[in-house]
Amino acid sequence: MTRVFVYEYLSGGGLVDGDPAASTTLMPLGQAMRDAMARDLLRARLGPVTVATCAAAGPVPAGTQAVCAAPGEAPEVFVARQAARHDLVWAVAPESDGLLAAMQAAVGRSRWLGCDAAAIALASSKGATLARLRAHGIATPHDLADEATRWVVKPDDGAGAVATQVWTSRGAAAADARRRENVGAAAWLEPWVDGEPMSLSLLARAGHAELLSVNRQRIAVDGDGLLRYDGVDLDCVSPNDPRRATLATLAGRVAAAIPGLAGFAGVDFVWHPARGPVAIEVNPRTTCAFVGLSERLGRCLAADIVAARRETLHA
Structure with a gap:
């Protein structure tokens, strides 16, 4: 028991x-x-x-x-x-x-x-996470800096869309980041990536990951430039979709880059029309995409998560 x-x-x-x-x-x-x-x-x-x-x-x-x-x-x-x-x-x-x-x-x-302390510490910083992913050859927003027409400022340790602002001027974005830092907040500035906002749901263990689903994120920017999260559409890329293999590879590369990911984890990315997947952040925990996913996949993910943990502990 x-x-x-x-x-x-x-x-x-x-x-x-x-x-x-x-x-x-x-x-x-x-x-x-x-x-x-x-x-x-x-x-x-x-x-x-x-x-x-x-x-x-x-x-x-x-x-x-x-x-x-x-x-x-x-x-x-x-x-x-x-x-x-x-x-x-x-x-x-x-x-x-x-x-x-x-x-x-x-x-x-x-x-x-869930994920170990090192993975949580790394993924708790947007900047540190993207630096790690980029070092492992994974595309990040800064790879598209030369073509950016908008910029994003958000808390470096933020979760979701909280306090995330989109600017049409890099100078305005930099000023926003400085204002936040002047009051003791750690701010992160990155180029806005055009494309389809999506996420991966992973079952991770020991530097490997099973891609459970590819989800579509409902993201909006209001008239004041504030980013808003309106929910997620589960499992929107079928196994026959040509993007699926690319995203399964991305899942494996993220897990290899952050080997402490364990159990359910998420990767937010944008599918850029020319570059394909561009990683935005890693969520070292269960996310909103877990809701309804077991039923969608016809399996008990909780049982799989516990079994994966036991296998890792006894490896």
Whole structure:
């Protein structure tokens, strides 16, 4: 019997108190991930499943046990307390402000179901991630700098589209980056890549990756240049699509470049009309693309993720 604790940062109580924007816009995404993970674990029949929740989140899936943080309890303290009561912890948190890294450190390697500390640390920096990928021959936005007509400024440790601004002038983008840095925020500036925004969902282990799905990201830029994430369309590139082989190769190269990727991970990229895939970032955790993917693929990804972890530990 394996006891598993599922923790998703927002639905587990993180950032919601006093932040109505997070509660109304991001909570549904977090809760959907939480519930998909929990239901998949129930299908895997590994053992009891405990799910973190809070007053602002909806009920946990039937068949699981709900648990809440104590009043005033820091997220990493709550997760560490629950980790001691469970055999495995499957956690989702933003990379920003070191949150995901803190969760991994609080849980420890023996119980953590996901990427290792080195992979999380690297992927928590946009600049460091792209430098690593570029060193392994993977195209990144800076390879297209000479043809750029727009530029993007975002937090170097950001997650999703939060605080991501698109500029039509490199000078304006640089000024934005300086303003952020002047108030102590680490900013990242890169050329905008024209093309189709997409993502890869991977099952990673020991420097290798299985490409689970290629997804289409619904991304929009509003009138003020703010980037907005409107969701994801799962598995939109069929096995017969000629792009599929190229993207399977990309998945393998990313895993080789960041060998600490483990379990479910994501790669955001843009399919450029002339250059093909251009990597934007790596997500060292479960992403929104997990929701509904087991059903789409006709398999239990939670069981596969746990099995892959056990194989790696005993290799």
